[in-house]
Amino acid sequence: MGKRLIKTLIQSRYLFTQLVKRDFRQKYKKTTLGLLWSALNPLCEFAIMMLIFRNLFGRDTPHYTIYLLTGVLVYGMFSFATHGGMTAILSNSGIITKINVPKWFFVLSKNVACLVDFGITFLILIVFMVLDDIAFTWKFVFLLIPLGCLILFNLGVSMILSTMYVFFKDTQYLYNIFCRLLNYLSAIFWQVSILPEQYRDLLKINPLYDYIVYFRSIIIDGTIPSLTDHLICIGYAAVFFLAGCITYKLNNKKFIYYL
Amino acid sequence: MVEAKNVSIRYISGEIQNIGLKDWVIHKIKGDLDKNEYWAVEDVSFRIEKGDFLGIIGTNGAGKSTILKSIAGILPPQKGTIAADGRVVALLELGTGFDGELNLRENIYMRGALLGYTQEFLDSKVDEILEFAELTEFQNRRFKQLSSGMKSRLAFSISCLVNPDILILDEVLSVGDGAFRKKSEEKMMEIIRGGATTIFVSHSLAQIRRLCNKILWLDHGKQVAFAQTGDEVRELCAKYERYLRVRNADRNAKPSLAPLTAADKQHQEDSSVAYYATISNLFLRMLSEPECKQNFLRYFKEREITHIAVYGENVVYQAVREWLREAGISVDYIVEDSNRSKQNEIKIVPRRSPSYPETRMFLIADLYNAATIRKKLRNMTNVPHYTVQELMDGSYQSS
Known part of the structure; x- marks a missing residue:
């Protein structure tokens, strides 16, 4: 099945690039600053958090700027990709009900379009890393692992959400609330050390937290996480990605009746 | 397929x-x-x-x-x-x-x-x-x-x-x-x-x-009929038209495939559109059925017709013309304008006047205005003229 999907994707690569371009253009259409928002958005969020939390948590956290920025980077990517992915099928209903195209293309293209944002935010991170005297080592190659996991994880979640969203419009509100919770549970601006010891491991249930921790341990501490951590990261990505594919596969033929 | x-x-x-x-x-x-x-x-x-x-x-x-x-x-x-x-x-x-x-x-x-x-x-x-x-x-x-x-x-x-x-x-x-x-x-x-x-x-x-x-023909999701040949298509269209007429009077009327009665046929002939519009079906037959083509060619040959004029809308006459040209018959088509909004103003213009006298037959391929064209032709020339329909079913012999 995977082979067939990849074949479809290769055959339709032109369509796919068109969709990604469109998604990206749509995001900033009619804005004066355009693409610059991809940089400004995380930067402003980061600036606000910095302003509020630096004095609260920043004192005992080494490289707090980088600590915060990695959190913003990973969470931002997740949030953009999944919110975009959630609405991807419904917002393209005009096309889906008229032309026979694989519907998952729209979810995938939204996710790919988000990679551009990720890239831009990552450049900002690099700038701050230089300013913060972070040593660049070969270990940075390992960042590809959590990034790959995050992409698969986002795709899986997007597919589950977009399927749900076709059937229940309530999904978007529920998901917004859930995201708020997830944001706090991802230790983006606070240190785990403020939690009592016995609760700390509970955070690992949250895949986003695991990915953020991975990024931080490579960038800030310069250490490669343990094998267990790898298994957790990859496991989550695989499980969610598969769950997303299965959810989509089981339901996609029914979409047309609800669009 | x-x-x-x-x-x-x-x-x-x-x-x-x-x-x-x-x-x-x-x-x-x-x-x-x-x-x-x-x-x-x-x-x-x-x-x-x-x-x-x-x-x-x-x-x-x-x-x-x-x-x-x-x-x-x-x-x-x-x-x-x-x-x-x-x-x-x-x-x-x-x-x-x-x-x-x-x-x-x-x-x-x-x-x-x-x-x-x-x-x-x-x-x-x-x-x-x-x-x-x-x-x-x-x-x-x-x-x-x-x-x-x-x-x-x-x-x-x-x-x-x-x-x-x-x-x-x-x-x-x-x-x-x-x-x-x-x-x-x-x-x-x-x-x-x-x-x-x-x-x-x-x-x-x-x-x-x-x-x-x-x-x-579908009705309330169910298949009423599927017509596959020119004759079947014409007949089914007539039956569908009959159904529409009946339905106008009675909203609950059911589609019927009962054979067409003389009255139904009368209805059909009354509307010139219904009568002449089957031409392009004939056309598709001409293009697809070789024996149909042969019949035409034999007819032209027997009467030593080498020049004919084709009347009709663009769609129709262009295809006829192409086909006739392939068969080696020169076409001096004359009627150009069949602007439907001005049905009564059909211009019949000799396109190639020198060959005009050689024209031995007029083929009328216009769907709507055949009757008008026929009338105008009668005033202009005594060269025989037929519709494609007439050529097909052999009624030209009596004409």
Whole structure:
């Protein structure tokens, strides 16, 4: 099945690039600053958090700027990709009900379009890393692992959400609330050390937290996480990605009746 | 080739999307979820080959659009199978599925990409598409700034000019003004001659008669009949017309396939449109059935006719002309104008006056104005004249 999907994707690569371009253009259409928002958005969020939390948590956290920025980077990517992915099928209903195209293309293209944002935010991170005297080592190659996991994880979640969203419009509100919770549970601006010891491991249930921790341990501490951590990261990505594919596969033929 | 075998398509309504999550959960727990489902298409079977032009007829809610969606692969049937070989391009509801913010050029690329074409292919087609749609000068406008007629023209042009193997048109050939409609019908004929298979829904029976060589009649989702030959098509159209007449008087009338009575036939002959509009079916026969062609040729040969004049709308006479030319008969077609808005002002202009006296026969291929043309011809010349219909069924001998 995977082979067939990849074949479809290769055959339709032109369509796919068109969709990604469109998604990206749509995001900033009619804005004066355009693409610059991809940089400004995380930067402003980061600036606000910095302003509020630096004095609260920043004192005992080494490289707090980088600590915060990695959190913003990973969470931002997740949030953009999944919110975009959630609405991807419904917002393209005009096309889906008229032309026979694989519907998952729209979810995938939204996710790919988000990679551009990720890239831009990552450049900002690099700038701050230089300013913060972070040593660049070969270990940075390992960042590809959590990034790959995050992409698969986002795709899986997007597919589950977009399927749900076709059937229940309530999904978007529920998901917004859930995201708020997830944001706090991802230790983006606070240190785990403020939690009592016995609760700390509970955070690992949250895949986003695991990915953020991975990024931080490579960038800030310069250490490669343990094998267990790898298994957790990859496991989550695989499980969610598969769950997303299965959810989509089981339901996609029914979409047309609800669009 | 498109083949539908016992296709049934069901719609579901009154489920989650209408009642929201809370009520859905409550009803689900109570177990009294009220799911309404109805079969929009039930047990429909037909098969058409490469080069066929299938018309689907039926009153509102007959399931015409539903089955088109199914052939296009958008709505998979719950029962039965649909097989279509080749690239299917479906034009369902004009002007939808475009991006209002993108300009025309970008929209052509987007739509082309959605239909599965490559950039190189679209590069070679985009100017032609704009030109056919008569929108070249608007190419940098945003799609939403177009008038609805322009939107339709663009959509139609894209679908036709990308060389589809199977073209599906839902009620769209009535696009644009008279001139554009004529042009689009010509394009359709060109596509068919190029070997494409076309499936077409229209409420214009005249158009169906003019273009289609096979007809599927649906009523409330059920198949009433599937006509596969020229005679069957003509007969079925007449029966459908009879049904429409009956239904006008009695809303609950059921479609009937009872043989046509003399009164029905009278009705048919009363409307010249009905009588002459079958010409393009004849045409498709001429083009597809060699023995039919032979009959024509024999007739011309016997009477040593080498020059004839063809009258008719562009679509029709161009095809006739081409075919006759192939057969070595020179065509001095004379009637050019059949502007339907001015039905009484048909210009009959000798195109090539020197050969005019040599013209031994007039072939009238106009669908609507045959009677008027005939009258004018009678005043102009005593060269015999026939409609294609008359040539076909042999009534020329008595004429």
